[in-house]
Amino acid sequence: MLNIGNEKVPLCEGLSRRSFLTVGAAGAGALALPTFFRLQQAGAADVNKAKIRNCITLFLVGSPGQVDTWDMKPDAPAEVRGKFKPIKTNVNGIQICEHFPLMAKMMDKVALVRSLHHKTGATHENGQRWMMTGHDFNADNMKPHIGSVVSRVFGPKGDLPANVILPGPIGNTGAGPLHGQTAAHLGSAHEPFFLNADPALPKFKIGDLEAPAGESQSRLDARKRLLEQVDELQKHTETRAVGEHDAAYQRAFRLLTSPDAKKAFNLNEEPDKTRDRYGRNTFGQSCLMARRLIEGGVRFVTVNHFDTVFGLSCWDMHADGGGLNNTYADYERFLCPQFDWAFTALISDLADRGMLEETVVAVFSEFGRTPRLNGKSGRDHYPNAWTNFFAGGNFRTGQVIGATDKIGSRPVDTPIEPPQMLASLYHGMGINLDATMMPGPGDRPVRMVEAEPIKQLFK
Amino acid sequence: MEQKFDATPKAELRLKGRQVTRTDVTGDWGLQLRWVVKRDGKEVATAPARAEHTYVHPDTTPGTYEIVLEQFKYMNYAKNPQGEYTQSKFVAISNAVTYTI
Numbered sequence: 001m002l003n004i005g006n007e008k009v010p011l012c013e014g015l016s017r018r019s020f021l022t023v024g025a026a027g028a029g030a031l032a033l034p035t036f037f038r039l040q041q042a043g044a045a046d047v048n049k050a051k052i053r054n055c056i057t058l059f060l061v062g063s064p065g066q067v068d069t070w071d072m073k074p075d076a077p078a079e080v081r082g083k084f085k086p087i088k089t090n091v092n093g094i095q096i097c098e099h100f101p102l103m104a105k106m107m108d109k110v111a112l113v114r115s116l117h118h119k120t121g122a123t124h125e126n127g128q129r130w131m132m133t134g135h136d137f138n139a140d141n142m143k144p145h146i147g148s149v150v151s152r153v154f155g156p157k158g159d160l161p162a163n164v165i166l167p168g169p170i171g172n173t174g175a176g177p178l179h180g181q182t183a184a185h186l187g188s189a190h191e192p193f194f195l196n197a198d199p200a201l202p203k204f205k206i207g208d209l210e211a212p213a214g215e216s217q218s219r220l221d222a223r224k225r226l227l228e229q230v231d232e233l234q235k236h237t238e239t240r241a242v243g244e245h246d247a248a249y250q251r252a253f254r255l256l257t258s259p260d261a262k263k264a265f266n267l268n269e270e271p272d273k274t275r276d277r278y279g280r281n282t283f284g285q286s287c288l289m290a291r292r293l294i295e296g297g298v299r300f301v302t303v304n305h306f307d308t309v310f311g312l313s314c315w316d317m318h319a320d321g322g323g324l325n326n327t328y329a330d331y332e333r334f335l336c337p338q339f340d341w342a343f344t345a346l347i348s349d350l351a352d353r354g355m356l357e358e359t360v361v362a363v364f365s366e367f368g369r370t371p372r373l374n375g376k377s378g379r380d381h382y383p384n385a386w387t388n389f390f391a392g393g394n395f396r397t398g399q400v401i402g403a404t405d406k407i408g409s410r411p412v413d414t415p416i417e418p419p420q421m422l423a424s425l426y427h428g429m430g431i432n433l434d435a436t437m438m439p440g441p442g443d444r445p446v447r448m449v450e451a452e453p454i455k456q457l458f459k
Numbered sequence: 460m461e462q463k464f465d466a467t468p469k470a471e472l473r474l475k476g477r478q479v480t481r482t483d484v485t486g487d488w489g490l491q492l493r494w495v496v497k498r499d500g501k502e503v504a505t506a507p508a509r510a511e512h513t514y515v516h517p518d519t520t521p522g523t524y525e526i527v528l529e530q531f532k533y534m535n536y537a538k539n540p541q542g543e544y545t546q547s548k549f550v551a552i553s554n555a556v557t558y559t560i
Binding site: 098099101102104105167168171198200201202272273276277278279280281282283284285306307308311312313319321325326327328329330332333334337338340341342376377 | 460461462463464465466468483484485486487488489490491492507509510531533535536538540542543544547
């Protein structure tokens with residue numbers, strides 16, 4: 001607690017809205033966010049010890065079709081139900097696609113949300129923005145990635161950044177650069193740390209963790225001390241932008257010099273059996289690294305399953321015969337098996353290590369796919385209905401939230417929009433959205449996401 | 460960025476009666492895994508192999524049966540007009556076991 005006048009401010013969960021409003025009404029000299037963060041820096045508030053859960057988000061770039069995966073419609077006409085068949089799971093009454101046989105054995109650890117939809121454009125970028133920020137937006141009004149919000153409000157726990165995206169950022173998905181994977185107004189110190197390397201490669205290394213050629217550890221330490229002295233001088237005159245730049249620099253320096261950081265990123269410390277169990281591929285090894293990073297102190301890890309939808313096998317099943325020629329063959333032989341193998345490895349591994357209750361696992365995508373097959377047996381973009389899901393944390397798993405109609409074209413029960421998913425994710429992490437604010441543009445306190453958690457999802 | 464597939468998958472098969480048992484796959488690419496059954500040299504069936512380590516082919520038509528474990532090997536996503544891969548394909552990753560009915 002930090003006393004501001006007669007008001008107690010519960011800093012371990014950020015800043016309560018009621019406190020903020022009360023104190024804000026006391027006048028301009030009261031608690032502005034820059035003051036709050038300076039108090040944090042001065043040690044008045046140790047948010048590093050905030051007790052919130054961690055999160056791993058697997059983002060399925062391209063977006064699986066709901067009818068072909070987790071919301072099958074076996075009684076629908078052939079042009080709707082498609083090629084695959086449903087199988088039973090270990091939860092009575094829940095069926096999923098036959099190409100997720102391992103996930104079917106652990107459905108008791110998953111909460112499916114089958115009534116997800118959004119009402120803006122049907123581009124990948126619309127969906128990415130929704131599912132990674134809780135907003136759709138344009139370049140003049142950018143919103144921060146959910147991991148950047150967690151980084152800003154709770155800070156890093158050690159030398160590792162609070163927010164990491166593996167293996168790299170989303171690139172070209174067709175409609176511009178706004179994917180929702182930036183810190184936006186929260187500043188450079190809270191930008192996601194992008195691995196920008198492929199952990200499946202035998203000689204995998206991370207450039208940011210390698211000391212420049214000719215730089216010894218002692219010389220790096222000397223440079224760090226000099227930086228700290230300059231920093232002291234700067235504090236008298238610094239602007240916020242300078243401070244943010246400095247924070248980003250400090251973060252990079254910590255990564256460069258921290259043994260813990262190097263250890264967390266070193267997959268070679270894992271037994272071959274574990275690496276095999278996640279799958280010897282980019283996605284699988286990224287999921288394994290996500291677990292290592294969470295163990296090492298990262299709060300929020302996002303794994304992008306693909307960085308584009310063009311010219312490679314991915315979930316974007318248009319079957320157009322050209323650059324978007326993903327088909328049922330990709331789903332059956334590559335995508336579903338790869339996801340099934342890596343996702344179930346991650347859940348089992350977290351559970352075996354006693355980490356699952358302290359880690360929220362979210363599987364998100366941009367939208368659904370058209371209920372009716374197109375002329376080439378593909379499915380096109382469809383934001384009116386799709387399925388995403390949660391595991392871990394305090395989620396009540398082994399259940400389905402919401403339902404779609406007979407052909408998977410629209411929600412008919414408990415319609416859910418993306419901000420509710422993010423609110424649920426925050427809630428699953430243990431964040432009280434009524435008591436924890438984040439700085440908005442101009443440092444005005446704003447709610448982390450303008451929605452309520454889905455109550456049925458929680459114990 | 461294309462997915463990279465490090466390592467070479469391998470498994471060992473053992474036969475007891477008509478039941479074939481596989482080991483865990485080392486160097487597992489994580490892609491589709493299947494049993495391939497040939498009778499008298501001709502492929503007669505495939506079956507999913509990921510969820511279980513054992514398999515009994517239900518057909519008892521007389522002949523000599525050979526069973527091998529295959530995994531899909533992704534090279535690229537090139538496909539023919541029917542939407543089937545043209546360069547990526549299944550490859551054998553185990554020894555073959557045989558029995559005669």
